[in-house]
Amino acid sequence: MNAQPNPGTPAKIPTEINSRLRALAHDLSNSIETILQASYLLAQMKLEADAKKWADLVDKAGRDCARINREIREVLRSNG
Secondary structure, eight states, X not given: OOOSOOTTSOOOOOHHHHXXXXXXXXXXXXXXXXXHHHHHHHHTSOOOHHHHHHHHHHHHHHHHHHHHHHHHHHHHXXXX
8 A cells, every 4th residue: 555645646725725825816916916007107107227127127027926826826726
């Protein structure tokens, strides 16, 4: 008998923890959306070169956060 879990089968997240993580991921999505909207509005302004670089950095980081959060939400959806 093999007492070890099958490495090809991920462990199931308990339902209450999955629900809480999904709620947190949803709230995080709302905050990320605010950052992306503000970043978009900044990009519409005439900015000096240094300010434009910072605005671009914030925009890229915001898009990365949104992508990561979507991946987290997909893992939670498929697990619950």
